Amino acid sequence: MDQHIGVLAFPFTSHPQTLLGLVRRLAFAAPQTKFSFFSTANSNAFLFSTQSADGLNNGAVGNFRQAMEVAVADTTRKISCLVTDAFLWFGADMAEEMGVPWVTFWIAGLSALSVHFHTDAIRQKIGLNGHEDQTLDFIPGLSAMRVRDLPEGIVSGDLDSAPSRMLHKMGLLLPRATAVIANSVEELNPIVATDLKSKLPKLLCLAPPTPSSQPASNPDTSSCLSWLDKQKAKTVAYISFGSILSPSPDELVALTEALEATGVPFLWSIKDDEILVFQSSTDHGIR
Secondary structure (H helix, E strand, O other): OOOEEEEEOOOOOOHHHHHHHHHHHHHHHOOOOEEEEEEOHHHHHHHHHOOOOOOEEEEEOOOHHHHHHHHHHHHOOOOOEEEEEOOOOOHHHHHHHHOOOEEEEEOOOHHHHHHHHOHHHHHHHHOOOOOOOOEOOOOOOOOOOEHHHOOOOOOOOOOOOHHHHHHHHHHHHHHHOOEEEEOOOHHHOHHHHHHHHHHOOOEEEOOOOOOOOOOOOOOOOOOHHHHHHOOOOOOOEEEEOOOOOOOOHHHHHHHHHHHHHHOOOEEEEOOHHHHHHHHOOOOOOOO
């Protein structure tokens, strides 16, 4: 029987593109399987305007359930598995109602996944607003992480904010997933991976794929690639804070000074407005 996989994307930052990369790999490996990719109209318009949609049903939606009903009618195939971004924790209930497996996809590293999975344990052990230098040595693989390293919403900040509640709920529901796919390499965090494997039904680590979008006509205008080719293997640090949030100007300068103090060559992807921070401060040799 031909399979039909429903894919629900979290339509912000790099989430939909990363999930689409996974789906394309699966579609290539299982050409007889139909994948319906559901996200907002704006998100899908951006993704599918620059990429071939072979093997994918582009489902721009306002309501996931209604959109899946339309996809089932269009393809004449019932949804046989539900794949969702890990942020969409309600996929657990949807899959249970549909009587199909739920596979959830975490786009970041294993250490971050472990923190959200163990949020309640961290709160019980450390308490809210615990000592910032206290370590998480009670969680396998996180002994080097301190309270100050935790993102807001774990033991500090607004625990009732929408992002905090979403991530907390996600961590609680992960054990209900048939499988959790992490966009990471197991060998980078073997202790964390072993711990999560012992607590989740199935953890699958998949190395991030190469970008599937079309390359720019002149992709190396800054000479970054030619500079990178001259560096020794495994010696360069890469820094990027994404497209939504960024550190304050003082934090950017402090990070630059810390990187320079290590003597480690680094490649930093920064936005135009962040470049002004360096132009108005001491010359840190960034180009």
